[in-house]
Amino acid sequence: MKYIIIGAGVAGFAAIEAIRSIDESGEITMISDDPHGYYSRPGLAYYLTGELHDKALYPRTQVDYKKLNFKYLRGRVTQILRSEHALEIDGKSRLTYGKLLIVVGARAIPLEVPGAKLTGVVKLDHLTDAQNILKLAKRGKTAVVVGGGITALELTEGLLARGMNVHYLLRGDRYWSNVLDRNESKVVEGRLQAEGVELHYHSELKEIIGKKDRVSGIRLGDGSTIKCDLVAYAIGIRPCLELVKNTDLNIDRGILVNEHLQTNDPDIFAAGDVAQVYDPMSGRSVLDSLWNPARDQGRVAGLNMAGRKRAYLKSPPFNVTRLAGLTTTIIGAVGGGRDDDVIGIARGDSETWRQLPDAIAAQGGFDANHVRILVGEKTLIGAVVMGDQTLSIPLQKMVAEKMDISSIHDKLLAPNAKIADVVADYWSKHVATA
Numbered sequence: 001m002k003y004i005i006i007g008a009g010v011a012g013f014a015a016i017e018a019i020r021s022i023d024e025s026g027e028i029t030m031i032s033d034d035p036h037g038y039y040s041r042p043g044l045a046y047y048l049t050g051e052l053h054d055k056a057l058y059p060r061t062q063v064d065y066k067k068l069n070f071k072y073l074r075g076r077v078t079q080i081l082r083s084e085h086a087l088e089i090d091g092k093s094r095l096t097y098g099k100l101l102i103v104v105g106a107r108a109i110p111l112e113v114p115g116a117k118l119t120g121v122v123k124l125d126h127l128t129d130a131q132n133i134l135k136l137a138k139r140g141k142t143a144v145v146v147g148g149g150i151t152a153l154e155l156t157e158g159l160l161a162r163g164m165n166v167h168y169l170l171r172g173d174r175y176w177s178n179v180l181d182r183n184e185s186k187v188v189e190g191r192l193q194a195e196g197v198e199l200h201y202h203s204e205l206k207e208i209i210g211k212k213d214r215v216s217g218i219r220l221g222d223g224s225t226i227k228c229d230l231v232a233y234a235i236g237i238r239p240c241l242e243l244v245k246n247t248d249l250n251i252d253r254g255i256l257v258n259e260h261l262q263t264n265d266p267d268i269f270a271a272g273d274v275a276q277v278y279d280p281m282s283g284r285s286v287l288d289s290l291w292n293p294a295r296d297q298g299r300v301a302g303l304n305m306a307g308r309k310r311a312y313l314k315s316p317p318f319n320v321t322r323l324a325g326l327t328t329t330i331i332g333a334v335g336g337g338r339d340d341d342v343i344g345i346a347r348g349d350s351e352t353w354r355q356l357p358d359a360i361a362a363q364g365g366f367d368a369n370h371v372r373i374l375v376g377e378k379t380l381i382g383a384v385v386m387g388d389q390t391l392s393i394p395l396q397k398m399v400a401e402k403m404d405i406s407s408i409h410d411k412l413l414a415p416n417a418k419i420a421d422v423v424a425d426y427w428s429k430h431v432a433t434a
């Protein structure tokens with residue numbers, strides 16, 4: 001069998017490992033246009049702050065690659081020719097496939113304001129972007145961050161760590177309003193301000209002003225200006241669909257796949273950030289931009305390409321991340337409302353989080369140590385854990401395994417309930433009896 005994998009991210013490598021676990025001799029070729037190959041994209045945030053060296057971003061060694069026995073081609077796939085089972089690479093050479101996996105990920109949605117192409121306007125998709133930011137970030141100079149979600153804060157933290165003065169523009173009155181509640185947004189904003197970030201509420205970027213092709217400032221909707229040397233944006237990401245647009249593969253916001261990660265062409269599979277996958281929680285097909293689901297989907301796609309019939313069971317998505325230095329876990333459906341700072345989804349984000357669950361919110365703790373849970377009739381639907389992470393894993397398990405919480409339902413919803421204590425007590429009893 002001839003397998004081709006387009007994209008060298010976590011989904012692609014998980015697929016190769018899965019194929020090799022059942023097919024030792026099939027010919028596997030991976031093609032990627034990223035000059036840096038496979039590295040941790042979530043790690044880029046820590047590379048920006050200087051907490052991680054670029055060498056620490058690579059999860060695999062040359063020895064690991066050798067063991068997997070595959071061919072790696074550096075190039076851009078420019079066309080999929082389905083009727084010929086072939087790919088066009090860099091507009092010229094062709095390769096034929098038996099089974100194809102599309103794992104081309106997602107890309108930052110570009111800013112569409114005058115001046116968006118000036119030198120000094122940056123985003124954070126790839127290692128090359130992070131290197132570019134580090135080249136442009138200068139101690140004592142000023143940056144403006146536009147957008148929302150996790151990446152906007154990662155950019156803010158990275159630029160602060162490099163000694164820049166940072167202005168953060170928010171279109172509305174609070175940060176990440178469709179995932180966090182008002183309290184949680186305020187905690188994050190307070191920490192940003194304490195770090196010296198200047199927050200601008202109800203502010204819309206209208207124009208980036210340049211001098212000799214370089215950023216020199218921005219103009220806001222109300223006509224006011226801010227002098228700056230760099231503009232970093234994170235207004236959302238979009239699955240890379242150019243490659244499949246003329247192929248008659250079914251697409252919506254991403255490439256639509258069934259539970260086997262198979263497209264409407266039985267020889268073509270898709271996984272990771274580019275795939276739109278069925279979510280049993282909502283009964284809809286949703287996008288995630290999360291490392292673990294991309295890896296798990298890649299694995300299932302690889303097994304199925306090699307002849308197995310494995311179903312991918314999407315579990316409630318979670319992410320342990322850092323918001324303004326505060327460790328935060330987001331689990332399942334916690335959202336609602338709107339976020340005018342992000343179009344679609346952001347990096348490290350899931351459409352599932354945005355769903356307004358049929359549940360009652362209960363919360364406990366204040367400021368940095370905070371737990372919010374979404375309580376359904378018999379199960380927990382979602383949770384946000386900020387600061388102290390003792391309950392992060394118990395809550396992930398309680399949501400993912402739909403554990404019956406009837407015995408503590410009323411206690412959780414009682415006025416002034418000590419939510420964290422009730423959950424901890426439930427969990428310790430569960431562990432004792434498991």
Ligand SMILES: Cc1cc2nc3c(=O)[nH]c(=O)nc-3n(C[C@H](O)[C@H](O)[C@H](O)COP(=O)(O)OP(=O)(O)OC[C@H]3O[C@@H](n4cnc5c(N)ncnc54)[C@H](O)[C@@H]3O)c2cc1C
Pocket residue numbers: 006007008009010011012031032033034037040041042043044045075076077078103104105106124125126150151154240243271272273274288289290291292294319320321347348349
């Ligand atoms: C800054 C940042 C922070 C993040 N934070 C988190 C986090 O906190 N938690 C979390 O869970 N996830 C996070 N993520 C998201 C996570 O990294 C992604 O969900 C995951 O990497 C997706 O893997 P993938 O294999 O689907 O795609 P990708 O890793 O994007 O890989 C796609 C590959 O396809 C290649 N490619 C694209 N088009 C072509 C083409 N036409 N021809 C050839 N090659 C092509 C690309 O070069 C790349 O190699 C973050 C991502 C970023 C960038």
